[in-house]
Amino acid sequence: MSGKKLGRKKLIWIYVFLVPITAVFIMFYLVPILTVFVTSLTKWDGFNAPDFIGIDNFRRLFGLQSFRISLRNLAGWGLLAAVVHVGFGVLVAFIIFKAPKGARLVKIVYMIPSVISVAAWTLIYKFIFDDSFGIVNSFIRLFIPDFSVNWFYESPYAFWSVTFVWLFYAVTVTLVVLSDLLAIPKELHEAAYMDGAKEWQVALKINLPLCRNSIGTSVIVSVTARIAMYEAIALTTRGGAPETIR
Amino acid sequence: MNISVILVNAITDMNYGFANAAALIMILLGIVILLLINKLFRMNEPVW
Known part of the structure; x- marks a missing residue:
């Protein structure tokens, strides 16, 4: 088996082992952080659809x-x-x-x-x-x-x-x-x-x-x-x- | 008073947009502190 082929095979396994942690990171860190960022620009009571209000929440917070x-x-x-x-x-x-x-x-x-x-x-x-x-x-x-x-x-x-x-x-x-x-x-x-x-x-x-x-x-x-x-x-x-x- | 108290108060008031604005500030503060201390303690350089 050539070194190049072995390297590719190893690379595939590296990606395979990275999949679970990447999925966990996306599900439990990235998506919530993005949700926090997006919903921070809305008025949202958790039941109704978020209402976009721009940076009003931040303005209120800093005030x-x-x-x-x-x-x-x-x-x-x-x-x-x-x-x-x-x-x-x-x-x-x-x-x-x-x-x-x-x-x-x-x-x-x-x-x-x-x-x-x-x-x-x-x-x-x-x-x-x-x-x-x-x-x-x-x-x-x-x-x-x-x-x-x-x-x-x-x-x-x-x-x-x-x-x-x-x-x-x-x-x-x-x-x-x-x-x-x-x-x-x-x-x-x-x-x-x-x-x-x-x-x-x-x-x-x-x-x-x-x-x-x-x-x-x-x-x-x-x-x-x-x-x-x-x-x-x-x-x-x-x-x-x-x-x-x- | 702390930002997390403001966040929890906003959650109990069901004002999730405002709570998340406070959460975002907390995340940003955390990142700034992390970078600042990293630089201050030269944590990316080897000790030995």
């Missing part, structure tokens, strides 16, 4: 005060996700990587929230920040007896209270970065130590640059998750009225 607040919140949350959330996850990964005493326990305790649903996790925070019986207010009332703040319903506390729900929940970041750290050849560390490098120098000049891709991936995942974040807002602020999350 909403709640949309402008959403963009501002997204900018703030995006920045916090990229810097604090991912930073915390990376820090924990670096600490666990060094395997200090009790690292295994920390790893287990740190991973526990990942088996709790976001809804349950959010409700825990709702109780923590509750005005009448929450831990936060009860603690503050030890020093200021008349203290009363409805953390999830008052501006500007609502933004920060919702932020606390997810800010230090960086298990995914830690796992992704830790897997990258474990893939670094030991020879690199040994060579650095032989040259007299200190722990922090190895961390900053070898580990951190080599984890660039996993940290970048974590930032993408964390920041885009802020765009789609719904449960944390809906369950704590009952949908986040525009006047509450500012």
